[in-house]
Amino acid sequence: MSSSTSPIGIFDSGIGGLTVLKEIYGELPQEHTIYLGDTARVPYGIRSPETVTRYSFENTRFLSAKQIKILVIACNTASSVSLEALRTNFPVPVIGVIEPGAKAAADATRNRKVGVIGTEATVRSNSYTRAIRALDSAIEVFSIPCPLFVPIVEEGWTDDVITEMVAERYLSSVREKGIDTLVLGCTHYPLLKPVLSRVMGDGVRLIDSAIETAREIRGTLESLSLLNRSTGHANHEFYVTDAPQKFLSVGERFLGRKIEHIEKTKLEMEV
Amino acid sequence: MSSSTSPIGIFDSGIGGLTVLKEIYGELPQEHTIYLGDTARVPYGIRSPETVTRYSFENTRFLSAKQIKILVIACNTASSVSLEALRTNFPVPVIGVIEPGAKAAADATRNRKVGVIGTEATVRSNSYTRAIRALDSAIEVFSIPCPLFVPIVEEGWTDDVITEMVAERYLSSVREKGIDTLVLGCTHYPLLKPVLSRVMGDGVRLIDSAIETAREIRGTLESLSLLNRSTGHANHEFYVTDAPQKFLSVGERFLGRKIEHIEKTKLEMEV
Numbered sequence: 001m002s003s004s005t006s007p008i009g010i011f012d013s014g015i016g017g018l019t020v021l022k023e024i025y026g027e028l029p030q031e032h033t034i035y036l037g038d039t040a041r042v043p044y045g046i047r048s049p050e051t052v053t054r055y056s057f058e059n060t061r062f063l064s065a066k067q068i069k070i071l072v073i074a075c076n077t078a079s080s081v082s083l084e085a086l087r088t089n090f091p092v093p094v095i096g097v098i099e100p101g102a103k104a105a106a107d108a109t110r111n112r113k114v115g116v117i118g119t120e121a122t123v124r125s126n127s128y129t130r131a132i133r134a135l136d137s138a139i140e141v142f143s144i145p146c147p148l149f150v151p152i153v154e155e156g157w158t159d160d161v162i163t164e165m166v167a168e169r170y171l172s173s174v175r176e177k178g179i180d181t182l183v184l185g186c187t188h189y190p191l192l193k194p195v196l197s198r199v200m201g202d203g204v205r206l207i208d209s210a211i212e213t214a215r216e217i218r219g220t221l222e223s224l225s226l227l228n229r230s231t232g233h234a235n236h237e238f239y240v241t242d243a244p245q246k247f248l249s250v251g252e253r254f255l256g257r258k259i260e261h262i263e264k265t266k267l268e269m270e271v
Numbered sequence: 272m273s274s275s276t277s278p279i280g281i282f283d284s285g286i287g288g289l290t291v292l293k294e295i296y297g298e299l300p301q302e303h304t305i306y307l308g309d310t311a312r313v314p315y316g317i318r319s320p321e322t323v324t325r326y327s328f329e330n331t332r333f334l335s336a337k338q339i340k341i342l343v344i345a346c347n348t349a350s351s352v353s354l355e356a357l358r359t360n361f362p363v364p365v366i367g368v369i370e371p372g373a374k375a376a377a378d379a380t381r382n383r384k385v386g387v388i389g390t391e392a393t394v395r396s397n398s399y400t401r402a403i404r405a406l407d408s409a410i411e412v413f414s415i416p417c418p419l420f421v422p423i424v425e426e427g428w429t430d431d432v433i434t435e436m437v438a439e440r441y442l443s444s445v446r447e448k449g450i451d452t453l454v455l456g457c458t459h460y461p462l463l464k465p466v467l468s469r470v471m472g473d474g475v476r477l478i479d480s481a482i483e484t485a486r487e488i489r490g491t492l493e494s495l496s497l498l499n500r501s502t503g504h505a506n507h508e509f510y511v512t513d514a515p516q517k518f519l520s521v522g523e524r525f526l527g528r529k530i531e532h533i534e535k536t537k538l539e540m541e542v
Contacts, residue, residue: 039317039320040312040317040322041312042317046310046313046514046517047310047311047513047514048513048514051311051513074338077344094308099274147422147426148419148422148423150422151418151419151422154418155418155419161436161441162433162437165432165436169433172455204500231292232438242318242319242322243317243318243319246317253349256476269540
């Protein structure tokens with residue numbers, strides 16, 4: 001059984017969810033966390049909804065066995081296609097990154113024109129469009145898949161003339177639509193904020209789902225009386241399904257601090 | 272039991288191996304083929320050797336059950352890290368893409384300075400360097416990982432100013448070493464030949480492993496009396512582990528012809 005001192009469970013396809021974990025550290029410093037990066041099967045953004053959902057179930061079973069008190073899907077693709085199924089099939093509260101980002105975008109826009117950028121799977125799922133328009137059906141949503149952004153961030157070219165050209169290529173069409181708000185619908189994208197700001201211009205507000213998601217987690221834990229009130233040292237465990245060394249070296253850039261300990265694990269797979 | 276009329280089995284992590292299949296069609300038009308793209312777990316180039324080898328075994332078991340007469344690992348990463356283990360554990364002849372490319376490079380170089388470009392895993396494995404220097408230990412080999420090239424090719428930006436800038440970034444250091452031969456150590460890269468030629472200049476010969484591998488397959492089948500001498504219509508089967516529609520739409524650009532029929536399949540997984 002989980003309790004208020006139980007950990008928050010977080011999974012992502014790989015490393016991107018660390019931008020969400022970073023905001024959880026900031027918002028909820030007293031909480032224990034367990035992070036699972038499914039690096040043996042990353043990236044999810046190019047896969048079919050069924051396959052992403054199967055992987056999400058396997059990840060959730062792994063974290064559930066560790067008595068987590070809340071599950072965070074720190075991956076836009078998995079949140080887009082698997083959130084409902086996870087909520088239905090697991091007893092723990094489940095938070096995705098789509099709804100918090102959508103809410104923040106609906107609050108931020110003045111002219112009711114919102115852009116969303118993400119992976120192919122996230123954009124194809126239309127989940128941001130649906131979530132934003134459920135809040136205000138008068139908002140127009142323009143979505144663009146940006147498949148090169150993830151490898152560019154992992155290459156470390158976050159502030160680079162090439163990245164600026166790629167961003168210009170992807171974003172010029174939504175800029176021309178006159179959007180005033182742009183949702184960064186992929187957990188890698190917060191590292192591109194300086195470039196995205198330059199390309200979009202001052203008039204466009206960037207919505208970072210990671211920050212919004214951390215606030216949502218706090219709210220949910222509060223409402224369930226599950227905030228950890230103890231003042232001891234918070235434990236942070238990390239598991240990956242492959243290549244822990246690479247996770248360490250790239251991940252510390254995402255997390256903005258050292259990762260003390262990481263374990264490679266096997267998931268119980270559905271055959 | 273396989274015979275001369277049995278199919279050639281080919282696997283790749285995804286779509287890239289189709290450049291090898293295209294050359295097999297050209298070199299051996301009478302042969303039946305079965306192609307497996309492990310699109311549920313692509314890309315292999317960022318994974319650990321153990322994980323790539325596990326995936327390679329699962330792919331090979333799938334193809335072996337279809338009575339193939341020869342196995343082609345149409346993936347540089349899998350060839351780099353799994354070839355020996357597959358040869359040891361399966362009774363069928365196994366051809367990878369490294370040895371044919373290494374042989375062609377050793378033959379082509381005049382100044383004994385060879386460059387190799389590929390994924391992180393291929394470069395880290397040092398397999399081209401070892402294979403080239405086993406043929407001529409006086410050859411200097413300079414290897415560079417180019418992780419952005421695969422997503423760029425899949426985005427379709429094969430002849431593009433951005434691609435040229437990325438290529439310039441990756442390749443300027445090997446160009447300065449004075450190489451006269453560059454091995455395209457990834458099955459996606461043949462689609463970048465025009466850009467790579469411009470960046471490297473006329474003095475540098477590009478080695479396309481796909482062409483060399485098709486020749487090696489012919490030679491091996493000949494020596495084992497396994498060439499298909501019948502003149503009937505050749506069958507070409509395609510299987511993927513995820514997202515067949517995307518495979519079709521991107522794959523036809525790699526293969527240069529229509530893919531008539533494709534099936535999504537499950538692999539028997541090691542747990």
